[in-house]
Amino acid sequence: MRLALLFTATSLLLCTCGPAPEDDGGSAGMNDQEYLMVTGQPYGVWNSYESYPGYRLRFDGDSVQLFNPFTGYEKRLRAYAADTAARFADTLYVTYDGVTDSTLQLVVRSEEGDDVQQQYRITEPLAYRDLSAATADEVYAITLEGTDYMLYVVEVEVERNGQASSMKTVELTAVPPASDPRRADVRVGFPMGFGAGITLPMPVPGERHRPGSGGDRLLVSESPSGQVQAHILRGQENRVEGPVLGYPYPSLVPDSVPTANLLHLLNAGQITVSSPPPEPDSIGIQYVDLNGEGTGRLVTHGELPHIDFEFTDDGRYTLFSGDRVVQRGRWSFSKGRQFIAMRSPSTMFSTARLIEAYGPGTLTFSLPIDVQTKEPRGVRLTSYYTPVVGLRFGL
Structure with a gap:
C-alpha cells in the first residue's frame, strides 16, 4: 500500500501556493515506526568518505525527528506527505512519499534551495536510555567481538560559565593479559548532547588509538530494564548489532578491607x-x-x-x-x-x-x-x- 496521500491537480496547486494545512494527516499510522537512512546525505552534514551510517528517522505527528544516536546529530522538521513537486511556506521542512510499505522517499527542503534527497527503510528501533545515577563509578564486564573489556562509568564534575555541573563519561579498557597489564589501552567516550547514551569509536584489539575499521562505533546506554548495554554500529554495512549486556566486574579487594x-x-x-x-x-x-x-x-x-x-x-x-x-x-x-x-x-x-x-x-x-x-x-x-x-x- 502506498504511504503517500493522493492529491488532485487542484489540491496540489493549493498546496504549492497557499499556507500549509493545519493537519495533513500524512504520518498517520507511521508514528510507531523507525526508519534507517540507506541513501542520501543528512542535512548539514558532509564528510570526505561520503558515507553516513546510523542516521534514523521517526515521525512525531506533523513533524519528523532526524537523528543519529551514534553521533549526536538531531533535527526536528515539519513534514508534509507530498510528491517532489510540492512546495510549502516553511523555511526548512521535509516532504515524503512512501514507495512501498517499507521504503520511504524524503526530501529536505530549505529556503536556500539546497534540496537534500534521502531514502529510508523500516528498521528495528533501538531500545535505550541515558545511564542512570546508579551506574556512576561502577565497573562492568562486557565482551565485544570476542574480547573482554572493563567499562567504567565516571561521573565528571565540570564548570561552565561559573556554574558547576556533572556529566558521565565511560572508560573502556581491554582486560589485559596477566603477563603485561600495562599494554592495556583506555578509550574514553563522551555524551553527545542529544538523546541518550555515550558514544565512542569501536576499539580494535591490539591496535592503539585506532577508531575501528569502517567507522564502527559503540553506543553505551542503559536498557529499559536498567542494565548497562552497548550497541555496535557497523559503518561499512550500516547495520547495528546488539544490545550486548554488561555485568558487574569483580574487585580484587575484599569488601571487608576498610x-x-x-x-x-x-x-x-x-x-x-x-x-x-x-x-x-x-x-x-x-x-x-x-x-x-x-x-x-x-x-x-x-x-x-x-x-x-x-x-x-x-x-x-x-x-x-x-x-x-x-x-x-x-x-x-x-x-x-x-x-x-x-x-x-x-x-x-x-x-x-x-x-x-x-x-x-x-x-x-x-x-x-x-x-x-x-x-x-x-x-x-x-x-x-x-x-x-x-x-x-x-x-
Whole structure:
C-alpha cells in the first residue's frame, strides 16, 4: 500500500501556493515506526568518505525527528506527505512519499534551495536510555567481538560559565593479559548532547588509538530494564548489532578491607617501579617549554625508580621526585574499588587504572608518567614521552 496521500491537480496547486494545512494527516499510522537512512546525505552534514551510517528517522505527528544516536546529530522538521513537486511556506521542512510499505522517499527542503534527497527503510528501533545515577563509578564486564573489556562509568564534575555541573563519561579498557597489564589501552567516550547514551569509536584489539575499521562505533546506554548495554554500529554495512549486556566486574579487594587500610598502604608502602618500555623513535615523543624550571613536571630515567606519592583522605595526591613536586591532582577509588582514578590539572579527564594485584600488605596498579628522554630530541623545547609503568606498593 502506498504511504503517500493522493492529491488532485487542484489540491496540489493549493498546496504549492497557499499556507500549509493545519493537519495533513500524512504520518498517520507511521508514528510507531523507525526508519534507517540507506541513501542520501543528512542535512548539514558532509564528510570526505561520503558515507553516513546510523542516521534514523521517526515521525512525531506533523513533524519528523532526524537523528543519529551514534553521533549526536538531531533535527526536528515539519513534514508534509507530498510528491517532489510540492512546495510549502516553511523555511526548512521535509516532504515524503512512501514507495512501498517499507521504503520511504524524503526530501529536505530549505529556503536556500539546497534540496537534500534521502531514502529510508523500516528498521528495528533501538531500545535505550541515558545511564542512570546508579551506574556512576561502577565497573562492568562486557565482551565485544570476542574480547573482554572493563567499562567504567565516571561521573565528571565540570564548570561552565561559573556554574558547576556533572556529566558521565565511560572508560573502556581491554582486560589485559596477566603477563603485561600495562599494554592495556583506555578509550574514553563522551555524551553527545542529544538523546541518550555515550558514544565512542569501536576499539580494535591490539591496535592503539585506532577508531575501528569502517567507522564502527559503540553506543553505551542503559536498557529499559536498567542494565548497562552497548550497541555496535557497523559503518561499512550500516547495520547495528546488539544490545550486548554488561555485568558487574569483580574487585580484587575484599569488601571487608576498610578503605582507610588501602590509604595507609598507598602512603606507607614502599614503591617498586617497573622498568619503562623503550623510548619511541619519533611517534610518541612530545615537547614542552620548561621556562628554565629544570625538569619541572618531568621525571628523569634516573629518578623514576625513586618516585613517591602522597594520597590524602580528601581526594588529593602529590607525586614527588626526591624533594621536588612533579604533579598534583585528584584521586579516588571506583565504587567497587576495582580501579584507582587519578586526574592532574593538565588533563581534563582522569584515567582509571585497574588494580592489578592485591594481597595482605600489597597493591599494584600501572600509571602513565611523563619521562624526559635520555638524549634531547629538540633544540629549544625539552623532549619527553609518557610510558605506562607498574607501581607496586608493599608494607
